[in-house]
Amino acid sequence: MSTPDRTNSDFQRVVVLSGPSGSGKTTIVNRLTQDSPVKLLKSVSATTRKPRPQEIHGEDYYFLSDEDFRQGLADDLFIEHAEVFSSGYLYGTLKSEIDRAWQDNAWAFLEIDVEGALNVMQQYPNAVTIFLTTPAEEFEKRLRARGTESEEVIQKRLATAASEVKYAGRYRYIVVNDELDRAVSEICEILKSEETSKNA
Secondary structure (H helix, E strand, O other): OOOOOOOOHHHOOEEEEEOOOOOOHHHHHHHHHHHOOOOEEEOOOEEOOOOOOOOOEOOOEEEOOHHHHHHHHHOOOEEEEEEOOOOOOEEEEEHHHHHHHHHOOOEEEEEOOHHHHHHHHHHOOOOEEEEEEOOHHHHHHHHHHHOOOOHHHHHHHHHHHHHHHOOHHHOOEEEEOOOHHHHHHHHHHHHHHHHHHHHO
């Protein structure tokens, strides 16, 4: 198996999926990793928060100490990073995750927030960027249906969603998740078309 030329900007097989809380990202990601017409390798994010029950280091997240995370930033090991929802915890995408996908001749699949996506766009200008949204009335309904967050957190997420939607135009594609199968099919068609153009 030949190794792709990572210095070739045309090669940059990177897929970025963003969307506000309640847009159905997790479900879409799970479907795409199973149904995508192109090979996707989901990037594993790094975080300084402690693992939750059943979470596995290297599969769900790379669980790093605050010191190790910040050393990684100093060593320029991250494509993007942010403190999420003022939690005090850092999250980020390691550059090695992109290379891990390329070594496997797969597209690196990043599910990240808008701030992170804008950083990725700068470093990988040919990345396939997809903004996932849903009808406005569905956002709050889906957030409340989770039953896992306080009213304060819900209001913060709604405010963040309103802010993130303003950046949708920076993405190459906007997909409305009003019906799951249709949204998955639309993204699969986008990926199939992009793979064809990369191989042309």
